[in-house]
Amino acid sequence: MRSPHRIATRPTDDAPLNQHDDHRDDTAELPASSYTNPYDELAALAPNPLEEFLHEDRSESGTTEAEKPWTPPNHRRGSRRRNRFAGLPLAAKALVAVLVAAAFLALGDRWALLYAEHEAADKLKDQMNLSAAPEVDIEGFPFLTQVFDKRVDKVKVTVPDVAADRVSLAKVSATATNVTINGDGPTSIKGASIGEMNGEVLLSFDDLNRELGASQVTFTGHGDDQVLARGTLPVAGHDLKVRADARIQRNGDRGISTDIGGMSLQLGDLATYRPGTREKEGLHLSQKSADRVAEETSKAKALLSVPAIVERLGVPRNVVREALKSDAKLNELTGSPRFVNDVMGLNLIDVAMGHPELLKKLGLDPALLNGLSQLTRPVLADRLTLAFQLPKLPGAGTVSLRDVTVEKEGIRVRIAGSGIGIGQ
Numbered sequence: 001m002r003s004p005h006r007i008a009t010r011p012t013d014d015a016p017l018n019q020h021d022d023h024r025d026d027t028a029e030l031p032a033s034s035y036t037n038p039y040d041e042l043a044a045l046a047p048n049p050l051e052e053f054l055h056e057d058r059s060e061s062g063t064t065e066a067e068k069p070w071t072p073p074n075h076r077r078g079s080r081r082r083n084r085f086a087g088l089p090l091a092a093k094a095l096v097a098v099l100v101a102a103a104f105l106a107l108g109d110r111w112a113l114l115y116a117e118h119e120a121a122d123k124l125k126d127q128m129n130l131s132a133a134p135e136v137d138i139e140g141f142p143f144l145t146q147v148f149d150k151r152v153d154k155v156k157v158t159v160p161d162v163a164a165d166r167v168s169l170a171k172v173s174a175t176a177t178n179v180t181i182n183g184d185g186p187t188s189i190k191g192a193s194i195g196e197m198n199g200e201v202l203l204s205f206d207d208l209n210r211e212l213g214a215s216q217v218t219f220t221g222h223g224d225d226q227v228l229a230r231g232t233l234p235v236a237g238h239d240l241k242v243r244a245d246a247r248i249q250r251n252g253d254r255g256i257s258t259d260i261g262g263m264s265l266q267l268g269d270l271a272t273y274r275p276g277t278r279e280k281e282g283l284h285l286s287q288k289s290a291d292r293v294a295e296e297t298s299k300a301k302a303l304l305s306v307p308a309i310v311e312r313l314g315v316p317r318n319v320v321r322e323a324l325k326s327d328a329k330l331n332e333l334t335g336s337p338r339f340v341n342d343v344m345g346l347n348l349i350d351v352a353m354g355h356p357e358l359l360k361k362l363g364l365d366p367a368l369l370n371g372l373s374q375l376t377r378p379v380l381a382d383r384l385t386l387a388f389q390l391p392k393l394p395g396a397g398t399v400s401l402r403d404v405t406v407e408k409e410g411i412r413v414r415i416a417g418s419g420i421g422i423g424q
Contacts, residue, residue: 105142109141109143112143112144112147113138113143116138116147117137117138118136120136120138120192121133121134124136128159128162130159130162131161132161134158134159134160135158136155136156136157137156137157137158138152138155139154139156140152140154150180151178151179151180152179152181152192153178154176154177155175155177155192156173156174156175156176157174157175157176158173159171159172159173164203164388164390166388167203167208167386168207169202169203170202170203170204170206170410171202171204172200174197174200174415175197175198176194176197176420177194177195177197178196179193179194179195180195192421193419194417194420194421195418196417196418197415197417197418197420198414198416199414200415201390202409202410202411202412202413203256203386203410203411203412204409204410205218205219205221205227205409205410206409206410212384216231216232216239217229217230217233217384219386221406221407221408221410222245224406225404225406226247226248227245227247227248227258227406227411228243228245228246229242229243229244229246230242230243233265233383235265235371235372236368236370236371237367237368238267238365238368240265240266242265242266242384243263243264243266244260244261244264244380245261246259246260246261246386248386248404248406250404251387252401253398253399253400254389254390254399254400254401255387255389255390255401256387256388256404256411258384258385258386258387260380260384260385263275263377263380265372269289270285270286270363270364271283271348272284272286273349273372273375275375275376275377275379275380276377281377282347282350283348283349283372284344284345284346285343285346286344287340287344289362289363290341290343290344291340293334293340293343293362294334295334297327297330298361300333301324301330302361302362303358303362304320304323304324305324306351306355306358308351312351313339313346314342315333319333320333348362349372349373390415398418399415399417399420400415401413401415402415402416
């Protein structure tokens with residue numbers, strides 16, 4: 001193996017020579033301090049890159065950044081934003097100013113509108129004696145220009161739950177046009193005059209069923225002008241089925257009248273009561289009850305024992321006497337087709353009030369007949385009537401009813417008016 005070759009380095013000028021040796025040994029080791037690295041000589045010729053990095057910048061005053069006193073950083077950008085706004089063109093600045101001014105004007109206009117609607121609702125509530133303030137909607141934008149002109153194009157008013165005699169109107173809605181304002185400004189409106197008004201009134205069947213529901217009667221529409229009443233009516237401790245038909249019609253300019261017809265009270269399957277004094281009115285036995293009278297001997301004899309009933313039946317007295325003595329003659333009399341029809345034609349209210357034993361024999365309660373005798377046609381019709389009058393509107397002017405129609409949800413009436421004043 002070859003020994004490593006040592007690179008001989010030239011001694012420095014200051015190194016002394018060995019005076020005792022005539023020849024210089026190139027392989028002899030020299031002291032470490034006497035060697036120089038050639039790479040160090042090359043590096044000395046190139047600039048040092050760390051000098052600029054480690055160099056400390058000094059300001060004009062001679063102090064470095066590290067020597068300056070510490071101050072908190074400024075995170076606000078107001079100056080930058082101001083500079084940005086200052087850099088906008090004049091047209092853009094004017095547009096921004098116009099938009100801001102328009103926003104404030106619109107806000108003020110809406111505030112004035114809400115104030116005027118609130119004041120109008122309060123005046124209507126006071127003048128019409130309403131339980132709740134109505135809804136007032138003033139249309140048109142801007143509102144302030146209409147106020148300064150003292151004229152509003154259109155106003156919508158909705159009044160819920162208006163008392164009208166025995167019933168309450170579910171909803172009264174109207175649209176007023178050509179409205180003149182009385183006042184000097186949005187906060188000093190004293191009233192208004194309505195040039196023309198059109199609207200409608202709804203009398204809900206739900207309200208009718210609730211307000212007239214003491215008799216547990218429900219109302220439903222039938223056709224364009226007819227209302228059916230069906231339910232039960234308590235009479236002398238008995239719940240009797242009631243049926244009635246009401247025809248709706250106008251009554252003058254402000255009223256609705258109802259013609260109640262077809263009234264009847266059903267006493268189970270025993271009899272039917274129709275209030276009135278005509279031949280088919282009163283208390284009459286049903287077909288089923290009349291058949292039982294003809295079939296049961298005891299009931300037939302009890303009926304023929306009352307002279308007033310025999311007289312109304314038109315049966316000769318000698319025939320009645322033979323029928324009361326002989327069952328064969330009785331069956332012959334009651335078996336005739338005419339007998340059942342004649343029994344059904346009897347008005348028990350007139351002929352049987354003085355014979356409570358006969359009523360009990362027929363299965364009728366005498367107390368019930370007493371109650372039915374007091375339930376006359378006017379009394380029963382008054383319980384089922386749907387008539388009402390529109391409340392008077394404030395101020396002068398005219399309001400009249402137009403069309404009256406019966407719909408699924410209730411009775412709808414169209415109204416029209418002119419020259420109506422509010423708050424005057």
